[in-house]
Amino acid sequence: MLKEERYDKILSILDKEKYISAHKLSEMLFVSLPTIRRDLAELDRRNQIIRSHGGAKAIEPEHIVTPLNFRKTVNSLQKRTLCQAAANLVSDNEIIFIDSSTTTLQMADFLVEKKNITVITNGISLATLLVQKDIKTYCTGGEIFQNSLAHFGSFAEDFIRRFNIDTMFFSCHGVNNSGMLTDPSLPETQVRKAAINQSKKTVFLCDESKFSLSTPYNLISIKEVDYVITDSPIVRDFLDIENKIIIV
Amino acid sequence: MLKEERYDKILSILDKEKYISAHKLSEMLFVSLPTIRRDLAELDRRNQIIRSHGGAKAIEPEHIVTPLNFRKTVNSLQKRTLCQAAANLVSDNEIIFIDSSTTTLQMADFLVEKKNITVITNGISLATLLVQKDIKTYCTGGEIFQNSLAHFGSFAEDFIRRFNIDTMFFSCHGVNNSGMLTDPSLPETQVRKAAINQSKKTVFLCDESKFSLSTPYNLISIKEVDYVITDSPIVRDFLDIENKIIIV
DNA sequence: CGATAAACAATCAAAAACGCTCAAAGTGAG
DNA sequence: CTCACTTTGAGCGTTTTTGATTGTTTATCG
Numbered sequence: 001m002l003k004e005e006r007y008d009k010i011l012s013i014l015d016k017e018k019y020i021s022a023h024k025l026s027e028m029l030f031v032s033l034p035t036i037r038r039d040l041a042e043l044d045r046r047n048q049i050i051r052s053h054g055g056a057k058a059i060e061p062e063h064i065v066t067p068l069n070f071r072k073t074v075n076s077l078q079k080r081t082l083c084q085a086a087a088n089l090v091s092d093n094e095i096i097f098i099d100s101s102t103t104t105l106q107m108a109d110f111l112v113e114k115k116n117i118t119v120i121t122n123g124i125s126l127a128t129l130l131v132q133k134d135i136k137t138y139c140t141g142g143e144i145f146q147n148s149l150a151h152f153g154s155f156a157e158d159f160i161r162r163f164n165i166d167t168m169f170f171s172c173h174g175v176n177n178s179g180m181l182t183d184p185s186l187p188e189t190q191v192r193k194a195a196i197n198q199s200k201k202t203v204f205l206c207d208e209s210k211f212s213l214s215t216p217y218n219l220i221s222i223k224e225v226d227y228v229i230t231d232s233p234i235v236r237d238f239l240d241i242e243n244k245i246i247i248v
Numbered sequence: 249m250l251k252e253e254r255y256d257k258i259l260s261i262l263d264k265e266k267y268i269s270a271h272k273l274s275e276m277l278f279v280s281l282p283t284i285r286r287d288l289a290e291l292d293r294r295n296q297i298i299r300s301h302g303g304a305k306a307i308e309p310e311h312i313v314t315p316l317n318f319r320k321t322v323n324s325l326q327k328r329t330l331c332q333a334a335a336n337l338v339s340d341n342e343i344i345f346i347d348s349s350t351t352t353l354q355m356a357d358f359l360v361e362k363k364n365i366t367v368i369t370n371g372i373s374l375a376t377l378l379v380q381k382d383i384k385t386y387c388t389g390g391e392i393f394q395n396s397l398a399h400f401g402s403f404a405e406d407f408i409r410r411f412n413i414d415t416m417f418f419s420c421h422g423v424n425n426s427g428m429l430t431d432p433s434l435p436e437t438q439v440r441k442a443a444i445n446q447s448k449k450t451v452f453l454c455d456e457s458k459f460s461l462s463t464p465y466n467l468i469s470i471k472e473v474d475y476v477i478t479d480s481p482i483v484r485d486f487l488d489i490e491n492k493i494i495i496v
Numbered sequence: 497c498g499a500t501a502a503a504c505a506a507t508c509a510a511a512a513a514c515g516c517t518c519a520a521a522g523t524g525a526g
Numbered sequence: 527c528t529c530a531c532t533t534t535g536a537g538c539g540t541t542t543t544t545g546a547t548t549g550t551t552t553a554t555c556g
Contacts, residue, residue: 001267001269002267002269002300002301002302002303002305003300003301003302003543004267004300004305005266005267005305008266008267022503023502023503031544031545032544032545032546033503033504033545034504034505034544034545034546035543035544035545037503037504037505038543038544046382053502053503053504053552053553054502054503054553124372124375124376124387127372127392128372128392128397131392131393131394131397132394134394136391137391137392138389138390138391138392138403139372139387139389139390139392139399140389141386141387141388141389141390141399141403141404141407142386142387142389143384143385143386144375144376144379144385144386144387145379146379146380146382149376149379151387151389155386155389155407155410156389159389159403162403251532251533270513270514271512271513279534279535280534280535280536281513281514281535282514282515282516282534282535282536283533283534283535285513285514285515286533286534289515301512301513301514301542301543302512302513302514302542302543
């Protein structure tokens with residue numbers, strides 16, 4: 001097994017387990033403890049896990065994608081439909097923010113028809129797509145994270161604070177039972193918060209898989225979102241005012 | 249079996265598997281290990297796979313940033329040689345800046361071997377390449393320009409001013425007869441100036457085509473550059489101190 | 497607080513993978 | 527057929543990765 005392959009396995013185990021001991025990893029991957037320790041040290045250096053005494057804990061499970069379902073995940077028709085509905089909310093001449101996630105990536109395809117819009121994003125893949133479609137695009141700066149090809153951290157937040165945004169489109173890891181949008185990654189949450197603060201209107205793209213998932217960091221309550229775009233009517237249970245929901 | 253045919257097979261295997269060892273490939277394709285290693289080296293050079301110790305890993309579809317037609321202009325051997333010489337000037341643990349241009353793009357290939365370096369760039373294609381090769385990469389933010397897939401403008405300049413850079417690598421459009429480096433784009437010139445101001449050392453990558461070209465905006469005189477890497481001895485005419493030139 | 501066990505970093509030797517050179521095999525043009 | 531050129535595989539010294547061993551640090555519990 002290649003080293004990079006082992007790294008991926010560790011990350012995908014941490015995606016499910018949240019916390020894993022070095023000892024257990026060494027049994028699961030059939031390598032010695034020193035090797036696992038070196039792996040964990042390296043993954044910690046890359047900011048992909050958080051090292052702790054005895055093992056490691058996860059930080060960004062959302063972005064670890066297994067080889068088999070990768071294309072499906074990104075190009076899913078489900079997400080495409082959400083993106084189309086999202087793009088319908090954009091008017092000509094607007095300044096919009098789109099956060100970096102596999103869910104929002106396909107919005108690029110539906111924004112082409114808009115006139116004179118400006119898009120701000122922290123996702124490099126999305127930014128590149130947009131630019132190639134002749135859409136005026138700003139990308140936040142900062143360190144680039146390998147798994148998501150996106151910017152997080154104070155650089156990105158400072159950048160966002162310079163803009164007045166009309167509409168902000170985002171996704172996140174899950175919605176817990178109290179209707180709070182949550183994510184396992186603090187940096188991602190902070191970037192989204194910064195963007196929400198600068199925006200007149202917020203739109204949450206929410207596929208079915210996200211319900212009853214609770215992860216450490218709170219973003220905002222789903223009730224505070226202006227529009228929820230979803231393919232699952234379950235969403236109604238969390239909302240008071242019906243007309244904020246767009247079910248596709 | 250033709251070589252290109254074998255390349256195709258390797259790519260299609262990696263399309264399904266994500267990781268593959270050189271050993272396994274040699275069994276599957278009935279050729280020796282040295283041959284597989286040469287194949288993998290070539291495919292890595294073409295940025296179609298990512299080489300790693302023991303085998304190779306696939307490039308994830310999401311990570312493909314450069315348009316297809318980009319490659320022809322960029323992959324010239326001439327530029328590659330300049331980039332290799334440039335990379336030789338980088339030591340472990342350094343913080344370097346690489347400006348966005350087709351000339352500097354191939355530096356990514358030669359920086360892999362350095363340990364613990366940090367690269368700052370305004371070029372998105374370069375940044376994406378670097379990140380995939382596990383190099384700590386910061387990209388300046390700002391508007392993205394379609395032609396160059398790069399950031400310019402005051403956002404980018406502000407970003408650069410936050411760093412202390414050891415070495416700054418750049419190219420520009422031309423060198424005029426007084427030895428002044430010039431460029432037709434003011435924003436590009438400004439970004440380069442900002443980066444030069446933050447840097448202890450500057451390195452100019454200069455291929456033959458650049459001489460006697462005068463364009464509107466002055467960057468600095470070639471005499472102020474710490475190292476000039478060139479494939480053309482004509483450069484000597486513009487310089488006093490010989491040891492700043494590296495002719496490849 | 498101190499004792500005990502677990503986890504750790506550091507070191508080293510073996511194994512695997514590597515790059516390199518060189519000769520053999522294959523290929524195409526004259 | 528010969529010659530030049532490319533491609534391949536074997537041999538060899540080097541580098542990288544790995545796992546065992548050592549002594550040290552850290553967590554736990556009485």
